[in-house]
Amino acid sequence: MSDDPLHTRLCDILGSELPIVCFTHCREVAVAATRAGCFAVLGEALRSMEEIERDIGWVRDRIGSNFGIDLVLPARAPRDATPEEIYAEIPAEHLAFAEDIEARFDVPAPTNEVVLRKWGGNNQKIARAQIDMVLESGVPVIATGLGAPDFLFDEARARGVKMIALVGATRQALAQAERGADMIVAQGYDAAGHTGGVGTFSIVPEIAAALPEVPVIAAGGITTGRHLAASLCLGAAGVWTGTLWLTSEESDVDPIVKERILAADGDETTRSASISGKTMRVLRCPWTEVWDAEGAPDLLKSPYQMLLTSRYLQGANDARRPDLMTEAVGQGVHFVRDERPVAAIAASMADQARDVLGRFRAR
Numbered sequence: 449m450s451d452d453p454l455h456t457r458l459c460d461i462l463g464s465e466l467p468i469v470c471f472t473h474c475r476e477v478a479v480a481a482t483r484a485g486c487f488a489v490l491g492e493a494l495r496s497m498e499e500i501e502r503d504i505g506w507v508r509d510r511i512g513s514n515f516g517i518d519l520v521l522p523a524r525a526p527r528d529a530t531p532e533e534i535y536a537e538i539p540a541e542h543l544a545f546a547e548d549i550e551a552r553f554d555v556p557a558p559t560n561e562v563v564l565r566k567w568g569g570n571n572q573k574i575a576r577a578q579i580d581m582v583l584e585s586g587v588p589v590i591a592t593g594l595g596a597p598d599f600l601f602d603e604a605r606a607r608g609v610k611m612i613a614l615v616g617a618t619r620q621a622l623a624q625a626e627r628g629a630d631m632i633v634a635q636g637y638d639a640a641g642h643t644g645g646v647g648t649f650s651i652v653p654e655i656a657a658a659l660p661e662v663p664v665i666a667a668g669g670i671t672t673g674r675h676l677a678a679s680l681c682l683g684a685a686g687v688w689t690g691t692l693w694l695t696s697e698e699s700d701v702d703p704i705v706k707e708r709i710l711a712a713d714g715d716e717t718t719r720s721a722s723i724s725g726k727t728m729r730v731l732r733c734p735w736t737e738v739w740d741a742e743g744a745p746d747l748l749k750s751p752y753q754m755l756l757t758s759r760y761l762q763g764a765n766d767a768r769r770p771d772l773m774t775e776a777v778g779q780g781v782h783f784v785r786d787e788r789p790v791a792a793i794a795a796s797m798a799d800q801a802r803d804v805l806g807r808f809r810a811r
């Protein structure tokens with residue numbers, strides 16, 4: 449048995465030195481986090497098949513095969529309609545409301561391809577092709593938020609691939625464990641991205657108690673070593689972190705957005721369904737403020753709302769307008785205050801957690 453309080457069963461399962469999972473869309477961050485002792489999960493939900501293949505190869509060339517891929521695959525992905533066909537079904541009232549926001553805030557038209565249209569959650573064929581690509585690639589871990597189709601669990605099990613399910617409620621955790629999830633990410637309300645209504649401090653011990661056999665990974669607002677130490681005390685086997693890495697030196701987040709994140713506090717984020725149709729924590733922006741104000745039309749369900757939003761987001765990003773841009777950011781952003789190398793971020797989180805846990809032992 450290791451004397452290191454940070455050596456948990458998650459380290460043994462994932463083959464990492466630290467019980468820290470780094471979720472990132474940036475392959476440079478994934479490589480640096482792995483070298484720093486974390487386990488990296490690369491978010492590929494918005495990438496084309498060629499991009500997924502290219503990214504897996506790029507990361508593998510640098511650190512070998514021990515990393516994971518995250519896809520967002522709602523269990524009830526819509527029919528086989530193309531994103532264009534789905535877009536054409538958006539009600540005129542909603543299109544007009546979106547156009548009004550674009551006019552009011554002077555949102556430029558996109559100059560690049562609209563990225564959200566590639567999302568696997570839009571279309572069963574895209575989702576299936578993404579899954580096949582990732583399974584074929586031989587990565588040892590696949591993570592999914594918002595559920596996943598049954599065949600993914602079956603095929604992952606047959607190939608010895610470990611499945612991580614991100615959940616925002618205990619009933620979802622029980623259902624995903626029943627389907628064969630090997631690890632559960634108990635993600636609190638504090639988290640960046642799609643998230644439920646229960647805070648990290650409540651959901652982590654609740655799920656850990658409900659599923660004592662399954663390693664539970666705490667997520668949501670975890671940006672310091674104190675958060676890591678607290679997560680272990682709450683019954684988690686480790687932490688899953690996203691916001692923490694967005695402003696790292698290696699991160700490819702637009703420097704304009706990095707600046708906003710470095711200056712932001714938790715209350716500058718909002719948990720809004722206006723981006724994707726499902727509650728998602730992001731930095732406040734005109735789109736979230738207007739849709740969430742009184743008088744807005746009822747929000748559409750995913751993927752309709754997501755496709756409706758995609759033009760605004762792409763226009764804002766292409767024009768690099770800080771007043772319009774947004775990003776998924778969690779409430780722990782208060783502690784993300786400087787641009788540092790990934791290795792320094794991981795080391796200070798681990799050092800602080802060991803220090804805090806050590807002081808308890810000394811008492």
Ligand SMILES: Cc1cc2nc3c(=O)[nH]c(=O)nc-3n(C[C@H](O)[C@H](O)[C@H](O)COP(=O)(O)O)c2cc1C
Nearest residue numbers: 471491593639640641668669670689690691776778
């Ligand atoms: C910029 C960004 C994009 C995200 N995109 C995804 C995604 O595509 N798939 C996913 O499962 N989770 C996604 N998440 C959520 C993370 O996996 C993670 O659960 C969350 O960041 C944890 O909360 P924290 O940011 O407070 O650490 C995203 C998070 C961030 C910060």
